[in-house]
Amino acid sequence: MTRRLVACLHADVTGYSRLITDSVEETVRRLTAYQAMIRAIVAAHGGRLIDVAGDSLLAAFPTVAPAVRCAVEVQQQLRIRNAELPIDRRMQFRVGIDFGDVVVANGRLYGECVNVATRVQEAADPGGICLAGSAFDRLKESLPLSFECLGERALKNIQTPRRIYQVGGG
Numbered sequence: 001m002t003r004r005l006v007a008c009l010h011a012d013v014t015g016y017s018r019l020i021t022d023s024v025e026e027t028v029r030r031l032t033a034y035q036a037m038i039r040a041i042v043a044a045h046g047g048r049l050i051d052v053a054g055d056s057l058l059a060a061f062p063t064v065a066p067a068v069r070c071a072v073e074v075q076q077q078l079r080i081r082n083a084e085l086p087i088d089r090r091m092q093f094r095v096g097i098d099f100g101d102v103v104v105a106n107g108r109l110y111g112e113c114v115n116v117a118t119r120v121q122e123a124a125d126p127g128g129i130c131l132a133g134s135a136f137d138r139l140k141e142s143l144p145l146s147f148e149c150l151g152e153r154a155l156k157n158i159q160t161p162r163r164i165y166q167v168g169g170g
Contacts, residue, residue, distance in 0.1 A: 001105045006060040007067040007135060008109065008117040011093045013055035014126040019091065030091055031055060038074050045070035050109050060109060064099050064138045068167065071095045071129045072145065079127065096121025098132040116162060119155035123164050133163030
């Protein structure tokens with residue numbers, strides 16, 4: 001096992017259970033296509049897809065800026081693809097990003113950074129992106145985006161509340 005600092009990006013589909021209930025085959029086909037697109041965007045931004053479980057995925061990046069740029073591009077591409085679909089069939093992801101120490105074992109990541117990214121993702125609107133304060137504080141380069149502080153939030157199964165920032169447009 002090794003330890004390293006990474007930016008964790010966690011994404012999850014909003015309303016996935018409803019989509020599956022309405023049409024499992026169509027939902028699985030669309031999810032598979034969207035995951036392939038996301039995998040390519042993650043790689044293009046220097047990240048690595050770590051895990052895919054059902055409708056969620058976890059990616060790791062060496063720093064926060066490429067994770068945020070990746071998330072923005074993913075959401076832009078999803079908006080384009082979803083625009084062609086009826087509203088009730090659109091597959092919208094929520095994205096959460098954190099930066100911190102993780103343990104790497106057998107190609108997987110473990111640690112609070114992974115858990116915080118997952119919980120921060122839950123604060124995002126459908127089609128939105130949220131960052132934990134620790135990720136926001138690590139942004140070393142200016143990005144053509146706005147960020148709104150949503151304040152301190154208690155996160156499920158996380159001991160201390162975290163500042164959360166919502167990413168806006170540029």
